[in-house]
Amino acid sequence: MTRSPDAVLARTRALTIPPLRAAVADLHPSLSRVCAYHFGWCDRDGAPVSGAVPSKMVRAAITLLAAEAAGDTSRDPTAVAGAVAVELLHNYTLLHDDILDKDTLRRGRPTAWAVFGTDLAILAGDALATAAARTLTAVRTEAGHRALATLLDCSAAICDGQADDLDPSRLTTIDDYLRMSAGKTGMLLAGSAEIGATLASGSDHLVEGLRSACLAAALAWQAANDVEDIWGDPAVTGKPAFSDLRRRKATLPVLAAVRSGTPAGNETAALLTDPTGRPWDVTRTARLIEEAGGRAFSEQLVRDQLGIALEELERTDVPSPTKDDLATLFRLIVTRTA
Template structure:
């Protein structure tokens, strides 16, 4: 593998990261049992469920891997040294996607069938477990003091993801529902791995503690901004962009930030919305559209959109505190904005 992803364009940066780490990622997946390797390769978009080349599949964006490499560059390190960390973070992230699809019973991801839908629940669960194990082994094999610390960061993030997913399930099953509880869940489920990605890249490049802390703080806010923006997308977003059916979160009766904020509003629309709480399975599209309108009327969408803007601004303020070249700070800022807004 030669070269490094150095373009300042976000699209070029993401493509560069994909090309840079893909050989290592595929080598890791190839070590799995053939059945699991086949399912994982399908999930990554490398081939169809029948094993045929899948040029039309929408590939993973490798956002977290890009964050690892950018963090390494930002603190003056060589991205090559951070490749094991980038691969490990990407593997752990995709582990969570495979399991999330099973838990949520989502039939589609990136415009085609999910692994559990194509291969069965057992295969999807085992494939997710296998990717998590590979994530750990990528850093274990490096056998350096920075890699050992990066591994601790990774396993801590893994635990946070599980905690966040459990809290999310509790919300869906009628547990304590509040905006505060939801943000704690999002910090574990979404922010933790982003903070891990930046921390791993910085640690593998020998950054000082203050720089590591600021990078991780910025990514904690980034994750909350992203979760808020994603919650808006999963109700009102364009399916061609999200890769999910329209009104997908409402169809599943999910308790997301716009819903919780609307319920807490005390408004007539919020009170009417409370009568619709629970699973929306089998409801007509026009009924779901009415629920979405109630959320807007109660201010839930506005709260989530404001949260996304405010948390992104806070994330960028942390970046401004870094004593790093403007070129690298600008690259991180551009990535943050792309993650939250989908625009470069």
């Protein structure tokens, strides 16, 4: 019987949150408070909170499921260490992304930098990245060394992808977008699977199959997020509407519209490159992007990449219960349903 996404993620949280909390508690007190607030465990004064929207912890779940796929059914602490490491690294990127994107809301409440200032938020992110590496350094096996190397590769790829995202001259085509997404979003999702399978001594063939499936799922996820940013419900996304569009970011719907050759696409391009930088009507711009086909193109790419992810997963030698759980997570992160 296929488990629900909530059941898959609840098990991950039960295994991962205690050592994750311990890693955060070991940080400098000021940085620990910022990180605990970011994770939703406390308010700005450090008092415990209840009812906060929890992190999905999808990457940690994929790490544990990849370990299961490689034969670890005993929930080995080394696989849990991998899950903790990827979650720490992921949240380092979130702390920094919120600053770079000037986002003031995450999961329906003020972002860490908006509460504690950019200096502490940057340091808190750096501390999480260091804690991620330390977590895998403590796994003193050959598999642990390989997993650490993968984690560091993920960190480098994230930085490259983020740099592309910040440089308009490097994001002018759909291929540019896919390259950026593979680094910014894809590498850590794929790396989570590689780390889990590696720590459980999975074969190279299994690792490659899981990486390919996760990379396609990540491309679908990033494209779906771009669509949500323009046409999604802030009550569902937990972020302000049109946040990327207000900054004139070259997201997938925008790129597709601009390159459509349509009057609406040409008008969108003119608005994006307006040298005055004056405020614009984002609601009208969203209509132009949709009229130019940017939304339809992006939603088709989401469907195509999710289909590729599920096909790649089906070709792996992963036992059915674990394979079903991975497919459930892929559908959840892309469509918000299972």
